[in-house]
Amino acid sequence: MISLALTALAHGEGHGRRAYARVALPNVRSRDYTYRFEGKEHVGFVAYPASPAPGLRPGALIGHQWTGVHEMERSRAEELATRGFVVFVPDIYGKGKRPAAGEAAKAAMQWWLDMRDIAPPESPASTWTEVGTTFGAGRAAQGLVYGENAGWIVADESKSLVVGKVGVALPPLAPGVLGDAEAGNGYIGYYDGGAFGMPHSSKNKEATALFLQYIGQNEVQPDWAVAAPRVTNKATYDDPKVVAMNEKLNGYYDMIKDKGYLFAGAPAYPFHAQVREATAPTFYQILLGNLSVSDGLDQMAAAAEAELASLGYRK
Incomplete structure (x- = not known):
């Protein structure tokens, strides 16, 4: 060895x-x-x-x-x-598992966009915070709400009109998608559990390592989980603070614990933020209807490649 x-x-x-x-x-x-x-x-x-x-x-x-x-x-x-x-x-996907092909990705995004026909009129231009506000105001019967908003929507009566009336569930899916995900062939969404890492280009690796050691402690993670709400360490599920919040959220953490394997984890690269910002303007143009799904995703792919080249990940 x-x-x-x-x-x-x-x-x-x-x-x-x-x-x-x-x-x-x-x-x-x-x-x-x-x-x-x-x-x-x-x-x-x-x-x-x-x-x-x-x-x-x-x-x-x-x-x-x-x-x-x-x-x-x-x-x-x-x-x-x-x-x-x-x-x-390492193989981050698993044996025989690979991301959806381009045409499949375009069809999936079109399916999601078609759901806007039954959504509040402000939804096409909403950020995740505005989506949370719409849901907390009782303007939607269901929605894909960013986890950081779940806590106040469910528990804060000074901000939310739906306290005591909120449940959690897996997102609605096209026929066959859930079965594929359960079999390990793809996933149904992206789970941001609070991922941390150290890029090889970091100029202060010692400080980064110290922060990683601090934030990764089991005694620190419960406050992170309740505030976000998100879970990084499995031990966090059993913390009293998280157990109490789980009851308020009607089983939100139970769903993450039992069904989290159906979601993809954090991106494999250390340049997630840069690529996201490079592609976001085009994505919003798709949401506003100024670009077709096909043209928009092709432009996002080109923008991502250009950003990767500028970061030194392309020859």
Whole structure:
């Protein structure tokens, strides 16, 4: 067994990726690596020197592109292995699981937009805060409300007109979607559990590491969970503060605990905010009806690629 000291290397070649050809490299061994995580099978990739020196070896983790582990990641892993690294490319989706293709994504978004026909008139231009305000004012019978608003909508009578009248449930879905998600083929939404990480470009890694150590403590997370409301540590579910809030929210935390596996987690890359801001203006144009879903998503993909290039994640 080889002991590792790991560092994370994130990159991607998502929409419009280049073809990548691997060249056999001397003194390198590599193979697909099947492993299990939280009861599910994943297939990653490992590369390492054919004749590693004894003792502790430098290691690297390579984050794969949006569509999964491909030749580019394998090639990069083998290149690092020639320099003495033990490299692992984890599979974040699971065996046989990949994101929806472009046309499927467009159809899904059109389905959601069609639901606006029965929504309050302010909904097309609403941010998540305004959606919460609309729901708290009793102007919608159901809605997709950002978790940070759930607490005041359910419990604060000075702000909400629906205190005591709110329940939680999984979002409405097209036929077949829930079954696919339950089988591990895709997901029904995005769960922001409060994700933290350290980009490889961080200029103050020691301060970042200290903050991560602080915010990740079980005794700190309950206040975060009640205020947000969101859960990062599984131990948080049993905290008295969270149990009390769960009752007020009519089982919100129970649903996250029991059905959270149906939602995707935080993005795999450390540049989520930059890509989001680059694509948001186009997304709002789609919501306002100024762009078709097809044209808008194509433009969002192009904007994301341009931002990734400016951040150094594209050649």
